[in-house]
Amino acid sequence: MPNITNAKCVLVLGATSGIGRALALAIHDLESHPTVIVAGRRQERLNELCSQGKRIKSVQIDSTSGRESLRQFAAKMVSEYPELDTVIFSAGIQHTFNFNEPEKIDLDKLEAELGTNYISIVTLITFLTPHFLKLSVSPIPSLPQDFSNNPWNTYHYRNRRKGFRPLLFPSHLD
Numbered sequence: 001m002p003n004i005t006n007a008k009c010v011l012v013l014g015a016t017s018g019i020g021r022a023l024a025l026a027i028h029d030l031e032s033h034p035t036v037i038v039a040g041r042r043q044e045r046l047n048e049l050c051s052q053g054k055r056i057k058s059v060q061i062d063s064t065s066g067r068e069s070l071r072q073f074a075a076k077m078v079s080e081y082p083e084l085d086t087v088i089f090s091a092g093i094q095h096t097f098n099f100n101e102p103e104k105i106d107l108d109k110l111e112a113e114l115g116t117n118y119i120s121i122v123t124l125i126t127f128l129t130p131h132f133l134k135l136s137v138s139p140i141p142s143l144p145q146d147f148s149n150n151p152w153n154t155y156h157y158r159n160r161r162k163g164f165r166p167l168l169f170p171s172h173l174d
């Protein structure tokens, strides 16, 4: 099973800034010389990342573009990168919602946040898992949010029972 130090091909979602960008560049610099596929919406930032190394590839994706779009994205990834063995989910947004003033809650924003931070991750996991099962490796899920209270706990425990070894970022890098 791969861990990050021997992963061959790593897809980093949310690589155009913050944690994802730092992880993508740090992983690119590993001695194992993995291919790093950086993903996000902002093409100019993806281009800038690609200019930092030949093993950095890019793909534009909007996590909230819908189930069919994510299905096609997952298919494209495993077709273009059959050696893909690691996925880091770092795309995320975080708004503040004050439920003491419910009339001010922007439900469109709330839906976008849930879609980006949760639904798209579970959807992509669903579409990518057959590839990882074929490879007999476990993908590396990353949780940008506190995951004590979300579906990922279930995902992890189920995988543990099956003998998979899901890992978490960024704490796994410590």
Ligand SMILES: NC(=O)c1ccc[n+]([C@@H]2O[C@H](COP(=O)([O-])OP(=O)(O)OC[C@H]3O[C@@H](n4cnc5c(N)ncnc54)[C@H](OP(=O)(O)O)[C@@H]3O)[C@@H](O)[C@H]2O)c1
Pocket: 013, 014, 015, 016, 017, 018, 019, 020, 039, 040, 041, 042, 045, 061, 062, 063, 064, 090, 091, 092, 093, 094, 116, 117, 144, 145
């Ligand atoms: N930084 C912290 O200390 C911290 C602590 C706890 C949790 N978090 C959470 O961890 C996540 C990442 O944090 P960060 O600080 O790295 O944030 P960031 O610098 O704002 O980066 C967010 C990344 O997510 C991508 N993204 C956002 N919406 C997207 C969408 N619809 N489709 C595809 N990509 C999308 C952005 O790329 P594009 O805009 O190019 O699409 C960007 O690369 C966030 O959810 C944040 O709330 C951060």
